[in-house]
Amino acid sequence: MLKVYRNLKGYIPHICAIVVLIFIQVLTDLYLPTLMSDIVNTGIMKNDVSFIIHEGGLMLGVAGIGIACAILASLIGSRVSIGLGSILRSKIFRQIERFSLREFDQFGSSTLVTRTTNDIVQIQTVTVLIINMMLRAPLTAIGGIILAYRQDSSLTLIFAVALPALVIVVALIMTRAIPLFKKVQGKLDKINLVLRENLTGIRVIRAFNRINHEEKRFDTASNDLTSTYIRVNQIMAFLMPVLMLLMNAMQIAIIWFGSTRVDTGSLNIGALSAFIQYASLILINFIMMSMMFIFIPRAQAAAERVTEVLEVKPDIVDPESPQKSVTGNGYLEFRNVSFRYNGAERSALTGVSFLAKPGETTAIIGSTGSGKSTLANLIPRFYDVENGEILIDGVDIRKMTQENLRSRIGFVPQKAILFTGTIKDNMRYGRENATDEEIIHAAQVAQASDFVGEMKNGYDTLLSEGGLNLSGGQKQRLSIARALVRRPEIYVFDDSFSALDFKTDAKLRAALSNETENSTVLIVAQRVGTVMSADRIIVLDEGTVAGIGKHEELMKTCEVYREIVSSQLSEEELA
């Protein structure tokens, strides 16, 4: 939580102002009973009506100062707390945009979204509460003690006993309740988990007739949550009554000891009534504060999650003096490349070397976990190699800026992702200044023009939520078209034909071969059919190159390749 609040550095003057303003406001609240005591002592005792009215005017003035301060504090406070949210949001988003895929996968996209949005809203809300409500309690206590001391120093000793008692009571209850609140959160998560499993596995559950079993599981979780909730609320049930008891005990003490002070003439009744009101003001603010405590555990968890993201040091940064942006032909070379995922025992790639030339298609095949996608992801430097180097036109990609490197690559990922916007907008993602003709051409190559043409608004059709209205194959074709629009030197297709039916797959590859005549094409694939015609097939097995060559050569020399092929094609097709 504190780490998050370090971001308030720029707001230190504001915060000081808020503290001062709230303190003044609290003092005005407290000063009213003081003035009231004058009314009692001077006005009432001496029967001076004009004095009373005069004091009334003064009190109105004081109240006026109070609200002015409060409004000003609220103004600054909301700018600070919402500003904090804004700063954090901006920081975390920029940070995440810098993340390499390694760092990104470490968290996962859905939690990163929550961290950027909900978690920060939580922090923001609690900051508002702290500024508006919780800050008042200690300030009221301080102000109350000061004013009380001015009225009667020895009676102020009651505060010296009561306030620590108050703090102890609140602390005692909260130290018991807050861990339980955290537990409640955990149990809620558990219910969510069981329920989510129930929803995602509904077919399996019903198929295996395990509805009763699942009901029991849910019931256990629900029961667990219920009993924890009851426990925490039973603890919380102490809070208000105990505070009330304390508040009134304090009042009783003030009246009793005040009475003896009045008897000896060292205190007047007006001051006594002021005392009582100080006490109740302090208490009301403490009650408010302790009610706010409930919200803190949630915000704390949120703050921890946000900090976790912010503290990641991006491992891929641009070189200080990058190689001047070069545009060559797109010779891609892997030199003895090894790579290991964070914390993984085994390398995902070991000693991979190959050369992919412009005008040629290089295909990469291998079973899952063989490192195909990893290899593809290394080219745009989504991850950095552990050993060896990747060169484009003879330059190590780590010596280029990421922007320059990626501008030379047309990347088509495994999972076709489109963004909200028109189809045209999505195509232009590849190259901002692409003309309509270029876009249409790319779509034709990618076999997307037919279905785009069928749409009511054609290329201006709005894709809602990243193409919710499109099928997987359609999205994949658009994603291919987007890379084509870029007209890069190097194409990387990371298993991007998987959602296409076989017919479209074949057509697309045919059209593509004309388009990519001068480019280096890298195709990662599962299907043998997709790679068979490549100029060069690289067979990966458990992160190492098991063979490089054309289909026919590999059939003869590479055992792994044969294994893959035979699992997909029957003997007849092989013949």
Next chain:
Amino acid sequence: MSEKNEKQENQSMGGGGPGGSIGHPVEKAKNFKGTLFRLIRYLRPHRTRLSIVLVFAILGTIFQILTPKISGQAINKLTDGFIAKSAVSNISKEQTKARENLQQLINGLTTAKTQASDAAEKAVETQMKATLPAGTPISPALQEKIDQAKTQASATAEQKAEEAVAEKANMNESQLKAVQEFYNLPNVKDIKSSNKMADTVKKMESLSKQLPQHNSGKSNINVKESDMKTAISDIRETGGKIPFDAILHVLLIMLAAVAISSVFLFIMQFLMSTVAQKTVYDMRRDVDKKLAKLPLKYFDSHTNGEILSRVTNDVDTISTTLQQSLTQLIQAILQLIGFIIMMLTISPALTGITLITLPIYIIATALIARASQKYFAGQQKYLGNLTGHTEEMFTGHQIVKAFGHEKESVEIFEGYNKELFQSGWKAQFLSGVMFPVMNFISNIGYVFIAVFGGIFVTKSWLNIGDIVAFIQYSRQFTMPIIQTANITNIIQSTIACAERVFEVLDEDEESAEPENSLVLEKPEGHVVFDHVQFSYREDEPLIRDMNLNVQPGDTVAIVGPTGAGKSTLVNLLMRFYEIQDGKITFDGMNTKDMRRSDLRRLFGMVLQDTWLFNGTIEENIGYGREGATHEEIVRAADAARADHFIRSLPDGYNTVLNEEATNISQGQKQLLTIARAILSDPAVLILDEATSSVDTRTELLIQHAMAALMKGRTNFVIAHRLSTIRDAQTILVMNHGSIIEQGNHDELMKKGGFYADLYNSQFMGANLDDAG
């Protein structure tokens, strides 16, 4: 990481507690009353507890309301004592002073009188003696006569002297008498009995009225008559001392009241937590039970997030409201009424002043709420935009990076962020101003009470303690107002939540099970589709007239591009969805005449989407058949070629699969689901052959395991492997959700339709011309 459920919106935040500001727009229920009554019905089983809660809430609050009044009485007692005490000490001081002042007069008078009487006596004696012949012995009778005359003369002389003194001091006779009487009163301080003290003071007061005014100094007690009356009654009551006994008595009563109220309120809260949570527990259970009865159609048409949110978030909001807001509302309303009554008993006039502030509160809050509405809406909108953008950018992180669009993405984000800040801080400011404004209005009320109360006290219409008590009431008065306003909002959004929960409970359930259900004792696996008609949506018929006869031991291969609706058949076979016309029979028995659970027991399922749950491996395999022994589970795992890898895990069969089951590979998961299906030993197997995400070695294992599993059963296979397809007795070719071709491999190839195309393009990938 423990935030697996972060995805759920944290909408409950704005809900419970006093943190929820009034300015926030409130979500409203469509049918408030109906939902409310329904919610109340949920509280029914707890009505005994609830009524205890209610009683304790009322009693606790009443005592709570009483305490300021009691403390006011203590202060009144103190004030009375103080006034009496200071009155007595004043009076006694003045009395002493007055006596000093009167001393001279009295002395003069005494001297004058003595002198006069001495002179008169002497004169009388001389005179009398002169009338007698000299030397005449004075007889006792004479002496008596003389004495008599002397006394008489002395009295007259004294009288005269007095008159002379009075004349000299400008006093009449009665005044002089008063002075004398006054002088002779004992000092009030020394009087023991408080009644006598009061009487003395009273006498002193009445005497002092007769005292000559110019002889001031002594016209000491120049207090108004009314005050004097108060003082006298105070003195009679307190004896001119602070009545510590009485104060202590009142304070003890107060302590008792506070203690009782604290205990009561504690019991109330304590019981309420059980009531609230048990109620919510019932609700959760009902929803879960209901979900089990809902047809799959419901789950396919609602996102998991939506359903989750209803069962967890919405129910949680209800729980918070029941826990806090309900008792708070009761208390707030009682306090509102109680405070008004108490204030009325103290001073109707001051109560009137306090009540004038009420409409000001309402107007002020309404104005602020209206002003902030716009910004809240804006905040909501921009937050939505921002979240949307974030979600999109993060799911497309790879693309953003690949196409170097980080800068643009950040720019758009900053734009939304700025807009969000602008409307956010204004909304926050306005709702944050609410509290100070309320406080200010309360302060104004306070000032008026102080001023008017002060004036009332000077007029003796009120006591100081009364004002102190009244102020406490009027200050606390704002709390229940704010709370009621707040809680009404909370209750509204809670009812909206409850409505969403009830909506789930009102969904149509699966059709009822047949009354005389049939059970297959020895299933063989003869499955017939007889003129089956089915569609997900009424206007889009998918399967029009499907006929299929699958003999026991046959394999049906279902082929077609991704998204062709291959799972529809699974849905129909297992009765996840009901067919609209025709029938499906199993060994000649209409599946509609069987209980769903009995029907499903006949099937085993291995889907590509390997669903496993957060539990041990043994539990996950054991899922296939309830009550399976460890040996059976191991045997099934062995048959599924999974035993080896399971044993190589650190905890073997007791390895707990984590939430996302990421601690084993996809292929291993697949093996577990196969083991699960083997354990259930079904007559008919439904298999999804897709092995796209499995490495070669595991794939081989899976193939062998599947082959073992399929042997001797009727199989429906969503096929990807050519060997499976070609060995199948029947191939169903699906596209766009419906079956477009049906037959065996040779028939279909001969036909030269979609299947032939598909076949050729997949396996003759090199021959692009053919495919085109």
